[in-house]
Amino acid sequence: MHFPKGNALLTHKTMRHDTLSPSIRGTNQDDEPSRSSTSLPASLSYLGALGAALRAVRRLCSGSRDQDLNTVLEQACRAVVQEGGFASATVILLDHGTSRSAGAFGAGVECADDCCASFPFPLSAAAAGALVLRARLPDGFEGAALGFIAEIAREIHGLIDNMERESERRALEADLVDSEKFTSAVLTASLDSIVTINARGEIISFNQAAETTFGCSAQDVIGRQFSDILIPPALRERHRAGMANYLATGTSTMLNRRVELVACRADGTLFPVEIAVVPVKIEGSTIFTAFIRDISALKQAQTVLQNRAARYRHLIEKSPEAIIVCCEGLLGLLNPAACRMLGTDQPDRLLGRSVYDFVDPDFRHHLRSALEAKVPPAVPKFVEQIWMRSDGTRFNAELGATHITFNDKRAIQLVVRDITERKRAEAVQVGQNRILNMMATGAPLPEILSEIAHFIEERSGHGMCAILQLSEDGGSLSCLAAPSLPEAYVDALGDIAVGPGQGSCGTAAHRMAPVMVTSIASDPLWQSYREQALLHGLMACTSWPIFGRNRKLLGSIALYFREEMAPAPADLQLFSVCANLAGVAMERRASEEKIRFLAHYDGLTSLPNRFLFKEYLDLALRNAKRHGNKFALFFLDLDSFKEINDELGHDAGDHVLREIARRMRGVLRHTDKIARMGGDEFYVLIEELSDGRYASDVARKLLQEAARPVRFGAANCAVSASIGISIYPDDGQDAPTLLKNADAAMYRAKESGKNGFRFYSDDMAAVVAANEPVALRGPGRPGPGTALPR
Numbered sequence: 001m002h003f004p005k006g007n008a009l010l011t012h013k014t015m016r017h018d019t020l021s022p023s024i025r026g027t028n029q030d031d032e033p034s035r036s037s038t039s040l041p042a043s044l045s046y047l048g049a050l051g052a053a054l055r056a057v058r059r060l061c062s063g064s065r066d067q068d069l070n071t072v073l074e075q076a077c078r079a080v081v082q083e084g085g086f087a088s089a090t091v092i093l094l095d096h097g098t099s100r101s102a103g104a105f106g107a108g109v110e111c112a113d114d115c116c117a118s119f120p121f122p123l124s125a126a127a128a129g130a131l132v133l134r135a136r137l138p139d140g141f142e143g144a145a146l147g148f149i150a151e152i153a154r155e156i157h158g159l160i161d162n163m164e165r166e167s168e169r170r171a172l173e174a175d176l177v178d179s180e181k182f183t184s185a186v187l188t189a190s191l192d193s194i195v196t197i198n199a200r201g202e203i204i205s206f207n208q209a210a211e212t213t214f215g216c217s218a219q220d221v222i223g224r225q226f227s228d229i230l231i232p233p234a235l236r237e238r239h240r241a242g243m244a245n246y247l248a249t250g251t252s253t254m255l256n257r258r259v260e261l262v263a264c265r266a267d268g269t270l271f272p273v274e275i276a277v278v279p280v281k282i283e284g285s286t287i288f289t290a291f292i293r294d295i296s297a298l299k300q301a302q303t304v305l306q307n308r309a310a311r312y313r314h315l316i317e318k319s320p321e322a323i324i325v326c327c328e329g330l331l332g333l334l335n336p337a338a339c340r341m342l343g344t345d346q347p348d349r350l351l352g353r354s355v356y357d358f359v360d361p362d363f364r365h366h367l368r369s370a371l372e373a374k375v376p377p378a379v380p381k382f383v384e385q386i387w388m389r390s391d392g393t394r395f396n397a398e399l400g401a402t403h404i405t406f407n408d409k410r411a412i413q414l415v416v417r418d419i420t421e422r423k424r425a426e427a428v429q430v431g432q433n434r435i436l437n438m439m440a441t442g443a444p445l446p447e448i449l450s451e452i453a454h455f456i457e458e459r460s461g462h463g464m465c466a467i468l469q470l471s472e473d474g475g476s477l478s479c480l481a482a483p484s485l486p487e488a489y490v491d492a493l494g495d496i497a498v499g500p501g502q503g504s505c506g507t508a509a510h511r512m513a514p515v516m517v518t519s520i521a522s523d524p525l526w527q528s529y530r531e532q533a534l535l536h537g538l539m540a541c542t543s544w545p546i547f548g549r550n551r552k553l554l555g556s557i558a559l560y561f562r563e564e565m566a567p568a569p570a571d572l573q574l575f576s577v578c579a580n581l582a583g584v585a586m587e588r589r590a591s592e593e594k595i596r597f598l599a600h601y602d603g604l605t606s607l608p609n610r611f612l613f614k615e616y617l618d619l620a621l622r623n624a625k626r627h628g629n630k631f632a633l634f635f636l637d638l639d640s641f642k643e644i645n646d647e648l649g650h651d652a653g654d655h656v657l658r659e660i661a662r663r664m665r666g667v668l669r670h671t672d673k674i675a676r677m678g679g680d681e682f683y684v685l686i687e688e689l690s691d692g693r694y695a696s697d698v699a700r701k702l703l704q705e706a707a708r709p710v711r712f713g714a715a716n717c718a719v720s721a722s723i724g725i726s727i728y729p730d731d732g733q734d735a736p737t738l739l740k741n742a743d744a745a746m747y748r749a750k751e752s753g754k755n756g757f758r759f760y761s762d763d764m765a766a767v768v769a770a771n772e773p774v775a776l777r778g779p780g781r782p783g784p785g786t787a788l789p790r
C-alpha cells in the first residue's frame with residue numbers, strides 16, 4: 001500500500017480528532033491537503049456505490065458480535081473497497097500511542113492519479129484511530145461523497161467501539177464466572193466452616209465444611225437464625241446483644257479477630273472452635289462471614305501435651321534428685337531439690353544465671369565439654385565435680401547430663417547429686433582402715449592414738465585433738481596423744497580428775513556422755529582449767545567419752561578450737577567413730593598387755609616369770625660383755641616352806657609367797673630384777689655390781705625379809721631362805737653355767753644349815769658334776785634336771 005510521502009496523515013498529530021473531518025491529499029498535489037475539493041459534485045453512481053458500502057458496513061456491524069475485531073475490520077475494508085470502488089481501505093488503530101493496522105483491503109494496488117484521505121475516529125471514544133482510504137477517482141473525496149465516507153468511517157468506528165465493549169464485557173463476564181467458580185471452589189474446599197449471615201442473623205451461606213462440622217445440611221439451615229442453630233443456648237443472648245450493638249454503634253470486640261469459643265452441633269453437643277467474623281457492607285446492608293475452625297483435636301492434643309508437660313513437671317518437682325535444665329549454659333529450670341542443693345528457696349533468683357557460676361573453677365572445663373558435646377552419650381555418664389552453693393560454699397557433686405528439648409530449644413538436663421556425705425563416709429572409711437591396719441600390725445598405742453587425733457583434726461578443719469586414757473582406778477585421765485596442742489599446755493594440765501566441773505574431758509568421763517563447751521572463758525565447767533587454756537589461746541573444747549566393751553569407760557577424746565565454736569554437726573558422727581576406734585585400740589592394748597603379763601609374769605606374786613627372767617639374763621650378759629661389767633645371779637629357795645602348806649593350808653602358803661615376794665622386791669633397786677621360778681624358788685639378778693660385798697649386802701637383806709614372820713589370820717608364819725650366788729664372768733660366761741653354779745651354791749647353803757647364802761666356789765663343781773646333766777631349776781619342785789627356757 002502506498003501512503004503519501006511522510007505518512008503525515010497517519011499520525012494523530014495530523015488527524016483532526018474533534019470531528020470526523022478527513023485529511024485529504026492528492027497524488028499530484030503538494031503536501032498541503034486540498035480544502036477546496038468539497039465544492040466538486042460527486043457522480044450519482046459513485047454516491048450509490050458509497051451508499052452500498054455504507055450499508056455493507058452496517059450489515060457487518062450488526063452481524064459481528066461473535067467475530068474477531070481484525071476479521072470484521074478486514075471485511076469492512078473489503079466492503080468499502082469493493083462496494084465503494086476505492087483502491088484500498090485501511091483501518092489504523094492507536095494503541096497506547098502506537099499505531100497498528102487493524103484491518104486493510106486493497107493494499108498494494110497502485111494507480112496513477114489516485115488520492116488518499118484519512119478519516120480519524122474521535123480521541124475521546126474508546127477506540128482511537130482512523131479509516132484511511134485511497135480513491136481511484138481524483139474527486140473521490142469531494143462533495144456529497146465526503147459525507148458518505150465520513151458516515152462509513154463513523155460506522156466502522158462504531159463497529160470497533162461496540163466490538164471492543166463487547167469484548168470487554170465478555171472478559172468481565174468470564175472473570176466473574178471464574179471468580180464465582182473460584183469462590184465456590186474455595187468455599188467448598190475450605191477446611192474451615194464458612195457461614196455467612198445477614199444483618200437479621202439469618203444464615204445466607206453455609207459451606208460443605210460447615211455441614212460436616214455442625215452435622216446439618218446447608219439446605220436445612222439457610223434462612224434460619226444462626227444463633228438458634230450453631231451457638232450454645234447459654235451464649236445465644238450474648239450473641240444477639242453483640243450483633244445488635246454492632247449494628248447500632250458499629251463497634252464490636254468480636255469482629256475482625258480470631259477468638260476461641262464453644263459452638264453447638266446439630267445434635268446439641270458442644271465443641272471448641274476458633275472463629276473469625278468479618279463484616280461486609282453491601283448496598284447499605286451488612287453481612288457477616290464467620291470462618292469457623294473446629295479445634296477439638298487441637299485442644300485434645302494440647303491437653304495431652306499439657307498433661308505430659310504436667311506429668312514431666314510433677315516428676316521433676318517431686319524428684320529427690322536435683323534436676324537442672326540448661327539452655328546455652330544458662331539455668332532454664334531448677335526443681336526444688338536443685339534449689340535446696342544450691343542453697344536457695346527462690347528459683348527465680350537463679351534462673352537465667354550461668355550454670356558455671358555454681359561450679360568450682362577447676363571443674364568448669366569438664367562441665368563445658370559435657371554441655372557442648374555434639375553427640376551425647378547413649379547412657380548418661382556420671383562424673384564427680386566440686387560445685388558451689390549460692391553462698392559460695394563448696395560441695396562434692398556427682399552429675400550426669402542428657403540432651404533434651406526444652407521450650408523448643410536444644411537443652412541439657414543435668415541430674416546433680418550432693419555426694420558430700422558419701423565422700424565424707426569414704427574418707428572416714430579410708431581413715432578407719434588405716435587405723436585398723438595400724439592396730440593389726442601391732443603399732444604402739446600412742447602412735448595409733450596420734451593417728452586418730454590427726455585424722456580428727458584433718459576432718460574438723462582447724463580443731464586440735466587430744467586423746468586421754470582413764471587411770472586403772474578410774475579417778476583420772478592422762479593424755480596419751482595430742483599432736484597439735486601446745487606441749488606446755490598438756491604438761492601444765494597433767495592428769496585431769498574425773499568428776500563434775502572438771503573441764504570438758506573430766507566432765508564427759510564423769511557423765512559418760514559428750515560435753516560441748518563453746519566458751520571456755522565463760523563456761524563454769526572450765527573453772528579449774530580456764531586460766532591455762534586461755535593462756536594458750538584455747539577458746540572452746542568438746543569432749544566425747546571413749547568406751548570399750550560393755551560400755552566400760554576407757555578415756556575421752558577432746559577437740560579444742562581457737563575460736564568460741566562447736567564442731568560442725570556433720571563431724572559429730574565422725575568423732576563418735578573415732579572414739580570407738582580409740583576404744584578398740586585401748587582395749588586391744590589392754591588385752592595385749594594382759595596376755596603379755598600372763599606370758600611373762602607370775603600370776604601369784606606378779607613378779608616376772610622364768611621366761612622373762614631368761615630375757616633379763618640374756619640382756620645382762622650382752623650388756624656385761626659389751627661394757628666389761630660384772631653381775632651377780634642369786635638362786636633363792638625358801639626353807640621348810642612345805643610346812644606352811646601342810647600346817648596352815650595352801651592359802652596360807654600362797655599368802656606367804658606373795659608377801660615375801662613383795663618384801664624382796666621392795667628392798668631391791670629398780671634396776672635389779674627378781675623373778676619367781678615356781679614353788680618357793682626365786683632368781684635375782686644384780687647388775688652394776690661394783691664388788692662382791694654389795695652382793696652379800698643384798699643377800700643379807702633378802703634373807704632378812706624372808707625370815708620376818710608373815711601374819712596369816714591369827715597365825716604367824718615363819719620361814720627363812722637359802723641363797724646361792726654366781727658371779728659373771730668369774731663363775732660362768734653363759735647363762736647355763738651361771739645358773740648351774742648358783743644352784744650348786746644354794747645347795748651348799750642348805751647343807752650349811754639354811755637361812756644363809758653361799759658364793760659359788762670351785763669346790764662346789766663336784767656337787768654340780770654329781771647332779772649332771774645340769775642342775776637347773778624349773779617350776780615346781782626344786783631339783784636337778786629342770787632347765788630354764790632357751
Ligand SMILES: Nc1nc2c(ncn2[C@@H]2O[C@H](COP(=O)(O)OP(=O)(O)OP(=O)(O)O)[C@@H](O)[C@H]2O)c(=O)[nH]1
Nearest residue numbers: 637638639640641642643645650653654678679680
Ligand atoms: N602354797 C603354795 N605352795 C606351793 C606352790 N608351789 C609349790 N608349793 C609347795 O612348796 C613346797 C616346796 O617344797 P620344798 O622346797 O621341797 O620343801 P621345803 O619345805 O621348802 O624344803 P626345803 O627346801 O628343803 O627347806 C612344796 O610342798 C610345794 O607343794 C604354790 O604356788 N603355793
